[in-house]
Amino acid sequence: MSSIGIVKYHDFTFGQIKDDALLLDCGKTLSPVTIRYETYGTLNKNKNNAILIIHALSGNAHVAGYHSETDKKPGWWDDMVGPGKPFDTDKYFIVCSNCIGGCSGSTGPRSINPETCKKYNLSFPIITMADMVRAQYHLMEHLQIPKWLNIVGGSMGGMQALQWAIDYPDKVESISAIATTCSLSPQAIAFDWVGREAIMKDPNWNNGEYEEKIPEKGLAIARMLAHITYLSDESMNNKFGRKLKELCDYSYDFSRNFEVESYLDYQGQRFVERFDANCYLYITRAMDYFDLAAKQKGDLVKCFSVTKASFLVVSFSSDWLFPPQKSKEIVKALRANNSDVVYCNIDSNYGHDAFLLESKALGSLICDYLKSVYDRINNVQRI
């Protein structure tokens, strides 16, 4: 299927006056706040075809299409968003914004602090998933969208989708929570900790104050580590096994011998070119702090009691970062509230990354689900 073609990003800024500043969970405020976003398709007359896509840790607002004729890579979910695709831009109005704290256009630790006229760096306040959602709500108002037809997110995006359902129950018709969790596990917190240590112990990090010399070694280590958690043991066996890279035998030294070593090294290097170390610290911390039912002392059933949305919950069998069991906890708590829930555990050996790779199975599921929600609110009789 064809791509949506050339797309442009937009920047929306709010909170220039203190009264309009973004209030954060940590008690501080952020102002002004710029949100970079892209839209695809057209908001219909009834304004009931708007879908918010929320990106994962290293994602951004550029979901589909190309930024220029010479752009080589399309947006990160191009196979899912476009004319005739599951998120059909002929039918729906799609919005995606870069999360605050990020490094792809929205206000984050590398933005200029208007009070000092220097980069925030570590003076940027710690943000949470709820803060990211609150910023997205400002964008929703700006775009004059009364209610989202669907909010969809995978991984960290799914956390925010769930947060939307709790914090703005009247503003969302349905949620698609994919390969996600209602709270970060101690194992995931542990991996995040080690990744941040690698960045913060890199001398170039310099307490967050880096310019030309960036903490690329630490950031690459953090990324390589995280990348292992996105794959499964089985997919690594299938993809690499113990195959050697351009060698007939071991080199008997510490250089890259195995294909998996070269792959990781490549992933680390590419990440350093496109992502910022301080942003990595802030976003992983926001994930660590994510615990949807914390205010209800862990009572997920009580936590979901406010929601009015219907839900599509999707997990992947080999995902060990946010395993199916976590999705089942969400489904169980929603069903205890008599919420309308469709749950699917897709059989896949791709691990956590399956949410970006299993486009066929996920696409058909999402396509049908969106249609059912759209038809329901438009009172279309299904045969």
Added chain:
Amino acid sequence: MSSIGIVKYHDFTFGQIKDDALLLDCGKTLSPVTIRYETYGTLNKNKNNAILIIHALSGNAHVAGYHSETDKKPGWWDDMVGPGKPFDTDKYFIVCSNCIGGCSGSTGPRSINPETCKKYNLSFPIITMADMVRAQYHLMEHLQIPKWLNIVGGSMGGMQALQWAIDYPDKVESISAIATTCSLSPQAIAFDWVGREAIMKDPNWNNGEYEEKIPEKGLAIARMLAHITYLSDESMNNKFGRKLKELCDYSYDFSRNFEVESYLDYQGQRFVERFDANCYLYITRAMDYFDLAAKQKGDLVKCFSVTKASFLVVSFSSDWLFPPQKSKEIVKALRANNSDVVYCNIDSNYGHDAFLLESKALGSLICDYLKSVYDRINNVQRI
């Protein structure tokens, strides 16, 4: 049960003359080679009660007892080795040596290279599991042990135990291979790679030439990362959950908030005090290179065809570093050779660390197994 009490280590050196040097898989030789070892119990008249215990990555020759009256911690497997314990020192003669490449007395990268009168550091040759076993064979000859009653090892120790069965089939009556594998998986290779990168990118590492300023940050990161792989998701949930450390609420910064963060940090710091960074590089590389059936192009059945030993294979249900499936592959290949195999998958939520923690279940299994082998070779009728 009581400890074996005060024990002493011994150093055995061979290869002072070039003809007696240790030939390594990489094609180089090592000379001289010192092996630090400890023994417990007494070799009987028939010399058929000797058991070789092989330690894991960060272990050493000090298995049981104390080195002095003021020594606070006993050896690493003290609950398993001693009078009346599973490795009963009233009955068996127990030997454990520090592997070559290690940093606990045996020749390794921090030893003095006699050719330069300086530390080997990166001029130390890359070693393999088979090289470690070959060095242990020299010790066996030195101790005038004709045949091991049993060779036992967990994790990396299990790899060497399996290597013994292949390389010295006439020298071993039985093998206990615990929480181990016949080849390192790409996932484990990947974790090792990231750990070594953390060490080698630490400026203090200085291409392996460090003295006062050691690469403690990199080594701590490598250890913390590895430590996560030794635990299971479930055991981390049970032990830490999302509990905060001495905090009522998040601190909204990057300091240690969660108990799991404090725990990892502590583990990293302690490791730096007792282990060497270069040794960590060499030993993890030896593990990466471990592929028992490589010479048989992966044919494990063919690989085990030479062995004459009987086997006890033990895995732990929640071990995801060396999962039960890997043990089952070993068992299957042994059975295809009509080897005498006892296999047990112990139900435990401790993850890979279970081999050090499930002493009761493992102890009773080992105790019975050793007795059966001992009785068999001594022609004792079992009722």
